[in-house]
């Protein structure tokens with residue numbers, strides 16, 4: 353009998369309008385998410401001089417970004433890049449800085465047109481949010497890469513602060529305790545106390561406005577939240593449930609993160 357870990361085919365299913373694709377490994381998941389991103393960028397480049405693309409960070413994005421940066425011939429010079437979130441007051445040199453992560457894993461590797469960084473160390477964070485929101489509105493991003501946190505967060509919209517009708521585009525949030533603990537599990541910080549208490553984040557409506565969402569969620573630690581994201585009532589108790597209302601979203605999983613989705617995947 354086969355187990356989820358040794359299933360080596362690609363399995364696809366739909367939950368409402370949402371497409372879910374399950375790959376045999378983290379690497380094959382990343383390659384598939386990268387191919388979809390590359391196709392979307394190539395299409396957009398046919399009709400746009402500059403395209404806004406929002407990139408995600410975290411361990412879940414490493415395979416996707418690695419594969420994406422190795423694809424030849426992409427129209428990087430036409431990309432105006434953005435990111436989802438950044439810790440407040442964390443220096444760029446810190447391992448967990450999302451700006452540092454994106455330099456290392458993206459912008460140092462490809463000839464991107466422009467990249468708009470969120471400076472969480474700036475003195476006036478209201479101004480950081482206001483000007484980032486303005487840049488996002490002007491760029492009108494057509495493509496957004498996303499991850500899902502173990503607590504269901506999208507960017508840093510943790511359950512206690514997530515608002516599906518948020519009037520703001522970008523805001524400063526207080527991080528949930530569960531979220532701060534989860535950041536240590538991946539080794540970004542030594543203890544939960546080392547995790548900054550606040551972050552700048554795009555809000556949920558800002559992400560959902562983007563017409564195409566490519567969501568990479570590999571790994572065993574995400575199995576429980578993937579089940580909740582696909583089966584629970586849509587609510588801010590699990591912010592990722594809102595993705596089920598988006599008209600063009602594909603979730604890329606590996607066998608590990610799909611391990612609690614047996615009823616969607618009858619071959620288990």
Ligand SMILES: N[C@@H]1[C@@H](O)[C@H](O)[C@@H](COP(=O)(O)O)O[C@@H]1O
Pocket residue numbers: 408409410411412413436437498499500501502505506507508538
């Ligand atoms: N706030 C970031 C998000 O931008 C990311 O999409 C999500 C998944 O991260 P990871 O892949 O590290 O689990 O949570 C991180 O903490």
